[in-house]
Structure formats: C-alpha cells, structure tokens
Amino acid sequence: MHALTRQGLRAYLDPQNVHSSRQAAAQGLVRGGIQILRNPSGLIGAAIIVLLVLAAILAPLLATHNPYAQNLQQVLLPPGADHWFGTDNLGRDIYSRIVYGARATLTIVCIVSVIVGPIGIIIGATAGYFGGLVDTVLMRITDVFLSLPSLVLALAFAAALGPGLDNAIIAISFATWPPIARLARAEAMTIRKSDYVAAARMMQASDLRIILRQIIPMCTLSVVVRLTLNMAGVILVAAGLGFLGVGAQPPLPEWGAMIAVGRQYMLDSWWTVTFPGLAIVAVSLAFNLFGDALRDTLDPRSAR
Secondary structure (H helix, E strand, C coil), X not given: CCCCCHHHHHHHCCHHHHHHHHHHHHHHHHHHHHHHHHCHHHHHHHHHHHHHHHHHHCHHHHCCCCCCCCCHHHCCCCCCCCCCCXXXXXXXXXXXXXXXXXXXXXHHHHHHHHHHHXXXXXXXXXXXXXXXXXXXXXXXXXXXXXXXXXXHHHXXXXXXXXXXXXXXXXXXXXXXXXXXXXXXXXXXXXXXXXXXXXXXXXXXXXXXXXXXXXXXXXXHHHHHHHHHHHHHHHHHHHHHHHHHCCCCCCCCCCHHHHHHHHHHHCCCCCHHHHHHHHHHHHHHHHXXXXXXXXXXXXXXXXHC
C-alpha cells in the first residue's frame, strides 16, 4: 500500500466523503430496484410479496367470513360461491383463514429477520476481522449449529421451549443465523485487507469502531440478499413446526397447522390441504425469485 500522510488519511476518512459515498450507495439501491422490476422473475416475486403484505394488513377487509367462526352445519363443504376455498372440519372458511394466516407468516418472517440479521452479521464480522482464536471459537460454534438441518434444530428448540408462535420464532432464529454469520465472515475477511480499513487503523481507530463503521456496513448488502433467500426456508420451517404441533397453536390460522388438521380429510376433501399448501409454495417461491433477482442486481458476478 502506498504511503499515506496523516493529513491524507483525514481527507480519506472525511465525513463529507463518507456522506458522498452513502449518497452514491442510495442511488445505487434505487437503480438496483429498477433493475429488479425489469427482471420478470423478480417482478413476479415482488408482486406476490406485496400481495402477502396487503393480505396481512387488509385481512379484515379481504376475508369473507370470521376465520374463527365455527359452523358444524357446513363442515367440509367444497369450494363454492359462499366459501371460495371450501370449509374445514369445523365449518370454518378456509379462504378467510388463509388470508389471516398471512399475518402469522409475515410476523414470523419479519421478526426472524430482525433477530437473525444482526446476530449473524455481528458474529461473522467479528470472526472475520480478528481471525485467529476468535475466528476459530466463533466458527466452531457456528459449525455445531450448521451440522443439523434447520427444521430438525428448530424442532429441538421448539420442543424445549414449548409450543406457541413466540417460541417458534425464537426456535427458528436459533436455527437460521449460522449461514448469515458464515457469509459475513467471508465478507469481513476480504474487507479487512482494504485500504480504508488500513487507513482507519493508522488513524488509531479502535477495533470496535472499525467493525461497526467500516466492516459491518460493507457486509450489509450481501447479508440482505442472503436474508431474502433465507425467508423461503423460514416459511417452510415455520410451516413444518405448525404441522408438527409445536408452532402456532389452534385456533390461530397458520398454514402449516391448517395442513396438519386437513390431512385427516384430504382423501375426500382435497381442498383442506391444497389451498394452504399452495399458499406456502407461492410465498416461498416468491421470496426465492425476488432473492435471486436481488442477488443478480447487487452482485453482477453471480449472473455470469
């Protein structure tokens, strides 16, 4: 690296320069958003995600019936004009329960992402920046969590914590942070060799400041892409926990739990499992399509 004077270092790390860099990054995000919308698969994924959000927000307006109302005189009715997706074993409207189930799905996805993102990026950035013993200890802990499939690990935590939506969110968070940490570590190991990190060290910036101000911001875009791709897995794990009875509990309308109830009647009443299953597949596919488009936009090398 070429020699830098102290005055040059100050100019290199000047807040105005940092502000300009942030403006350029914001403009890049806007351009990236436009490119995603021009990608057919990304556009389809974004459209389904928007529909999921709207369904969660406008559930009282979109639902045709009370999702908790039971009517034993209308048990297992096939799809029709009054019940678009039919009714379940207690006479509840399946369409309305799927619409309200979007709230549970969106809640799980959002809270898990808020928990997993910071945990993974902090652990990974710390391990990648320091290396050595710190890296070894943190990555071996990460490997322990990675050694088991996410559903199995989440099931173990959920069984220990007890059934319920809140405990399911905690269990899924414990099971899904390791890939984020691995990605952040790889990014940090590359970033720590950059000139601006060396300049920050020469300005006697503390390790904590370098990690928070230099390493983590540069890892954020890659982590966001990974989180978007992970959301499909989070939805499937949440549905799996609900199906096994350790996730969201009745009468809460959750898609996995709806399939668990409907499987007893699926041979004669196919709609009890088909429509909740299609909802899970559609939303999972949407996050995968949107995540792939986001990755291609932010990392052109992945499209080659």
